[in-house]
Amino acid sequence: MDISRSDLKLLIRLLKDAFVFRGLLLGVIVAAFGTVAAGVAETYLLKTIIDESADQQLGSQVGNIMLLLAVLAVGATATYYRFKLAGYFSGSFVHRLNQRLFRKVTRMSISALENYDAGDVVARFSSDIRKINTFAEVSLPLLILHPIMFVMGAAYLAVLDAQLLMLSIIPIPVGFFLIMLMTRSMSQLSMNTQTYFGRGFGVLAEMLAGFATMKVFHLRGYLYQDFKKQMDTGLSSQLKLVDRYAWMGPVQVMIRLVPSIVCLIVGGGRALAGDFSLGELIAFFYLLNFVIDPVAQMPTHIAGCKDALGASKRIFHLLDEADEKLDHLTLSHLERPQLQLDKVGLVYQPENNQAVQALQDINLIIEPGEKVAIVGESGSGKSSLLKVLAGFYLHTGEISLAADRMFDEREPEDDGYRRQLSVVNQETFLFPISIMENIRLAKPDATESEVIAAAQKAYADSFIREQAQGYETILGENGVSLSYGQKQRISLARAFLKPAPVLMMDEPTASLDQTSESLVEQAILREADERTVIVITHKLAITSMMDRVVVLDQGRVIENGTYSELMNRKGHFYRLHQAYYDHAANEELSHA
Numbered sequence: 001m002d003i004s005r006s007d008l009k010l011l012i013r014l015l016k017d018a019f020v021f022r023g024l025l026l027g028v029i030v031a032a033f034g035t036v037a038a039g040v041a042e043t044y045l046l047k048t049i050i051d052e053s054a055d056q057q058l059g060s061q062v063g064n065i066m067l068l069l070a071v072l073a074v075g076a077t078a079t080y081y082r083f084k085l086a087g088y089f090s091g092s093f094v095h096r097l098n099q100r101l102f103r104k105v106t107r108m109s110i111s112a113l114e115n116y117d118a119g120d121v122v123a124r125f126s127s128d129i130r131k132i133n134t135f136a137e138v139s140l141p142l143l144i145l146h147p148i149m150f151v152m153g154a155a156y157l158a159v160l161d162a163q164l165l166m167l168s169i170i171p172i173p174v175g176f177f178l179i180m181l182m183t184r185s186m187s188q189l190s191m192n193t194q195t196y197f198g199r200g201f202g203v204l205a206e207m208l209a210g211f212a213t214m215k216v217f218h219l220r221g222y223l224y225q226d227f228k229k230q231m232d233t234g235l236s237s238q239l240k241l242v243d244r245y246a247w248m249g250p251v252q253v254m255i256r257l258v259p260s261i262v263c264l265i266v267g268g269g270r271a272l273a274g275d276f277s278l279g280e281l282i283a284f285f286y287l288l289n290f291v292i293d294p295v296a297q298m299p300t301h302i303a304g305c306k307d308a309l310g311a312s313k314r315i316f317h318l319l320d321e322a323d324e325k326l327d328h329l330t331l332s333h334l335e336r337p338q339l340q341l342d343k344v345g346l347v348y349q350p351e352n353n354q355a356v357q358a359l360q361d362i363n364l365i366i367e368p369g370e371k372v373a374i375v376g377e378s379g380s381g382k383s384s385l386l387k388v389l390a391g392f393y394l395h396t397g398e399i400s401l402a403a404d405r406m407f408d409e410r411e412p413e414d415d416g417y418r419r420q421l422s423v424v425n426q427e428t429f430l431f432p433i434s435i436m437e438n439i440r441l442a443k444p445d446a447t448e449s450e451v452i453a454a455a456q457k458a459y460a461d462s463f464i465r466e467q468a469q470g471y472e473t474i475l476g477e478n479g480v481s482l483s484y485g486q487k488q489r490i491s492l493a494r495a496f497l498k499p500a501p502v503l504m505m506d507e508p509t510a511s512l513d514q515t516s517e518s519l520v521e522q523a524i525l526r527e528a529d530e531r532t533v534i535v536i537t538h539k540l541a542i543t544s545m546m547d548r549v550v551v552l553d554q555g556r557v558i559e560n561g562t563y564s565e566l567m568n569r570k571g572h573f574y575r576l577h578q579a580y581y582d583h584a585a586n587e588e589l590s591h592a
């Protein structure tokens with residue numbers, strides 16, 4: 001049997017995982033023994049009834065016939081439990097695998113997850129898991145049953161006629177050799193198929209996420225070609241697999257037919273010569289299936305097993321991803337400073353792409369309650385700074401955050417760190433649940449009036465009340481029924497509600513008109529009265545209201561001071577400021 005060392009490792013791991021449900025597996029094994037023992041007993045009784053009723057009346061065999069019926073009932077019961085327990089086993093096993101996989105994905109770091117296409121992750125949950133389910137439900141129980149059938153069947157056949165048994169099973173080694181050839185590299189083919197189909201699903205996910213962009217830029221053809229390319233490559237691997245499966249058909253027929261023919265010719269000859277009774281011939285022929293079937297079906301099970309191993313490799317790859325650890329971020333109980341960054345750097349290392357040094361040598365001290373604006377040209381590293389502060393990426397250097405209150409000791413340390421932060425990302429994400437629930441996610445035990453107060457602070461209350469069901473309005477996927485500005489205000493309300501001492505926002509007013517922008521900016525500063533606030537913004541109006549402005553350029557802090565200090569310095573910030581207001585004035589003129 002062509003099972004490589006890595007296949008074997010995978011199989012052992014898969015079986016180890018399955019061992020959790022050993023009770024059910026044991027049940028399958030016991031039921032398999034029951035099925036086979038009943039089959040052998042049926043054969044013995046059949047032989048006895050035929051041979052003895054040839055000499056006497058059939059009536060003398062009533063006892064044996066009743067016994068045969070009882071054995072048939074035992075066999076049927078064992079078969080019922082074999083199928084039932086196998087179904088329970090595979091269902092529970094796959095259910096657990098699904099849950100572990102989901103929990104793993106939620107525990108991965110953003111940087112690790114970025115190495116996977118969303119569609120590919122979904123494919124692992126769907127088609128890969130389905131393959132493992134088929135293996136656990138069909139192939140594994142048969143891989144248990146068949147060796148028992150083979151051994152017990154062969155033992156009884158050897159008692160009947162060892163020589164005839166040897167003659168009948170001659171084609172088996174030939175069949176094995178052919179199987180070995182055919183199943184070679186099947187797990188690799190299966191894995192390739194899944195990988196390319198997964199990439200295709202990735203393109204599908206991108207197309208759905210960027211549906212409007214696809215329409216506006218006529219990307220239908222481009223995306224279709226990309227999708228087709230991945231699916232075509234997947235199909236070509238799948239067809240190679242189909243080809244292997246198809247070749248197994250004739251081999252299976254050969255393995256089944258040849259021993260039966262040998263048995264009939266040789267055994268029939270012996271029966272005619274009087275060396276073999278009719279009952280023995282029929283019993284031999286009947287039980288020969290116990291020896292042939294396991295071998296004839298072996299190719300299908302090996303192929304199913306290899307298919308499942310290919311799928312498990314992809315599942316284990318995801319399961320083996322490290323959990324996100326935030327132990328590189330220090331959480332202290334010091335009163336001051338709130339945040340301290342020492343020589344912080346960040347290098348993005350995308351898989352199959354060049355590394356990007358996004359931040360370097362950042363030294364920053366932020367005091368409790370301080371309001372800091374981070375500004376800089378596009379690509380200067382502002383969002384990256386927020387990402388390392390939120391612990392999304394692994395940085396170099398030291399970041400320490402002082403907790404202004406004790407956190408629950410039972411919470412994992414990393415959760416403790418993030419519990420100190422409330423973050424508004426550039427991409428607003430709302431769940432397809434009610435507006436009330438969306439805001440309450442930040443503080444699950446918040447009362448209705450707390451949620452409404454947070455919405456009022458984010459200037460979201462009035463438009464929420466205008467919705468058909470007010471706060472109980474269920475949002476479509478990603479809140480599609482709201483404008484970007486409205487979504488942004490809901491996500492601000494959510495951030496306000498979270499009882500965290502540090503509020504970090506990436507372009508919190510990006511989708512707001514000027515009136516809402518200044519209202520929300522005032523709200524941020526008022527609401528954040530006690531809190532430490534870090535705002536990343538291109539809209540420089542807010543900078544004059546902040547305690548401090550930090551200017552980034554090419555991943556470094558190049559200016560750091562109060563608004564008036566930086567304006568008086570007439571350096572980089574001053575030029576950014578001038579350019580911003582010149583641009584705003586031009587915009588106003590063009591609208592006038």
Ligand SMILES: Nc1ncnc2c1ncn2[C@@H]1O[C@H](COP(=O)(O)OP(=O)(O)OP(=O)(O)O)[C@@H](O)[C@H]1O
Pocket residue numbers: 114348349350356357358376377378379380381382383384385
């Ligand atoms: N996930 C990523 N993988 C690789 N490189 C990245 C990633 N995110 C950002 N970068 C690169 O890091 C650098 C800093 O990007 P960042 O998004 O922090 O800039 P920014 O100042 O926030 O820009 P903007 O104002 O346009 O949002 C850029 O060169 C960008 O291309």
